[in-house]
Amino acid sequence: MFVKVCGLSTPESVREAVDAGADAVGFVLTASPRVVSPSQVASLLAGVPESVTPIGVFRDEPVADAIAIARAAGLEWIQLHGDRSRADVATVHDAGMKLVRAITMGAGQDEFEDWGEDLLLIDAAVPGSGESWDYSSVAALPVLQGRNWLLAGGLEAANVGQAAAAAHAWGVDVSSGVEATRGVKDLAKVRAFVQAAKAAATV
DSSP: OEEEEOOOOSHHHHHHHHHHTOSEEEEEOSSSTTBOOHHHHHHHGGGOOTTSEEEEEESSSOHHHHHHHHHHHTOSEEEEOSSOOHHHHHHHHHTTOEEEEEEETTSOGGGGSOOSOSEEEEEOSSTTSOOOOOTHHHHTOGGGTTOOEEEOSSOOTTTHHHHHHHHTOSEEEESGGGEEETTEEOHHHHHHHHHHHHHHTTO
16 A cells, blocks of 8 residues: 655654655645745655655646746655646656646546546545545546556545545545644654555555
């Protein structure tokens, strides 16, 4: 099970995610309670080993701006939310970077197709709500078969195993489900989530 912990903003939270076994860590570089600056990310990367993938998260920024900000932060992966196009995917790759394309369950059918992104992330119809949803509805989408994609939205240690199994997810992504308060990570919750997600892969 591929595990990404998103919205990290302190050396301690990065260290906890890495030590627990996370495969990727996300840094929010767009307007959010979890936002960090490119210079902060550059500093936090000191705690990320080569075996873990650091990803910069953006929402509605033009793709060229996202690429420039990610480069300033020292990142090679970006995650794009919002209204995107196949041309945006090509632009990211032409810049020599890799892409997580984020969509919601309320997206149009075309958006679930393979646009050439390196990873697809599927979130709740209302992303950021922190509420669980019908994860099994994703398993019914044949367009996802054989592809690497991440399940997100309302996940926490207590439900990640069941949710991932219901969705037939290749990986999972968490942010609010491992927080003490909005934007502040609970280190014990981070470790518990990663361990629960990794255990789910062996069931």
